[in-house]
Amino acid sequence: MDYNILKDLPAEQLNDILSKIRRTKVNVLLVGGTGVGKSSTIKAIFESDGKNNGNPEVGDGARPETMEINKYELNENLIIWDSPGLGDSPEKDDEHSKKIIEALRKLDDKGKPLIDLVFLILDAGSRDFGSAYKLIKDVIKPNLNSFDHDRLLIGLNQADQAMKGHYWNKFENRPEEKLLEHLDNVVEVVRSRVKEGADLDVEPIYYSAGCVINGERLSEPYNLTKLLSFILEHLPKKKRAVIADHINQDEANFRHNDNKENYQQKVEKSILSSFMDWAGEVAKDIGDWAKKEATKPENLTMAARFIWSLFKKK
Template sequence: MGVKFSSYRTDDIDTNLKKMQIRPLDVMVTGVTGAGKSTTLNAFFQKTVAKVGDGVDPETMELDAYELNDFFRVWDTPGLGDGVEIDQIHKKKMIDLLYKTYTSDGKTYGFIDMVIIIVEGANRDMGTTYTLLNEVIVPNIQKDRILVVINQADVAMKGRHWNTNIQSPDSQLISFLEEQALSIQNRVREATGINILKPVYYSAEYGWNVQAVFDFIIDCMPKKRRILMK
């Protein structure tokens, strides 16, 4: 992977941050357990910053912040889908983070600027993703600050049509991923009532299309500080 994200499009990010009069951009990353949040963060940082769980026990039980550079900070959150009681604890942690504030010029603003929701390519647990959206994200942050991305493109068709020699999809898998992105966009609208932008798909494990995810975030940066939801 030729792009170094710590220095990628920093001028674009900085220009937007100056409009917002903040620094850095604070991005909350969430999703169901197993969607690949930690792998995604490691792909951004191009080194291991978040421990990846190979078993059933989720690795991210707390909120961890990682600074990519002076302009971009991500917050790794616990995934949902680990049982009712644990999920309730995790929901509260995420909602508390969404209501974390700072004060500037006598006004109070939300600390988190954007939320990235990671969906796993095999689409095994969309119900929990809808719960995450409906109960945690949508009521507590403006919808234009919510992005959905689809990880694990390499196993979206159970490993078929993924070229392991160059670690990228063939045209058939690309078509499938395009259809899946549109399907998730429609299903999220039906389940939550919000219109999200068409999700970007990628494989964090193999570094495929991660640059497109990063572009997606930068291109969708808000222009103003975040007012808290009432």
């Protein structure tokens, strides 16, 4: 039996599955200092058709006029909560922290934490992460459920500029050996400091969201497929299929990675297994197939692409 079992599902059942997924909301809280690339990261990973009742899109610029966390909706079921930048001053950081605590304590209509993922973005070229460490220890950890600490993901953006642009192979869009050593060291420093200060096990990821100015692509992203795979892993399993409806379709955004693992396959597996959980509620007959066949390499890619095509057709 192959992935055609999905294609053979009656249209009514497929529509029911898609409807259930699209009624499910994913809430991501973005945290990071001014200029770390929150906006470019979201635009590179997700399709940038967000809306927030006429306000500007997710941004990295200072917003002195407000201390509020801005809310942006991508097709109404992927919701990005953009917190003000950290590091401007201790007084502002205290106010920002209060707003982040409020967000983390929000509950959905089922009484569960509203925020599914806290995505903390740092500048890979900086070593001054004091504000971030303090935020993790004093704000984020105390307001995550004890069994929910894996909701924290740390990304180190602008990896291509981590050594002021040196040792970056522009032709192959990847770091050279000296830069790799530097980036691995930064990852280890952040990992150990978070463990020491907040007793949390994290696996920071360095990446580059790329650079686009006035519609002109000046540099391509790096390690975005890896980052996407980790975002999916940090989300509740049934919510991972929601992300499939929003992934940016520009293949150039995902073609350069460190290739330590097959990240594309990890992404496909995450989305497919999530879809199968939903499908099992509607079409009970595919439950056993999903457990045995869905993640086999010969079925995985075709099934995942079929699921993506369903979302795009709808």
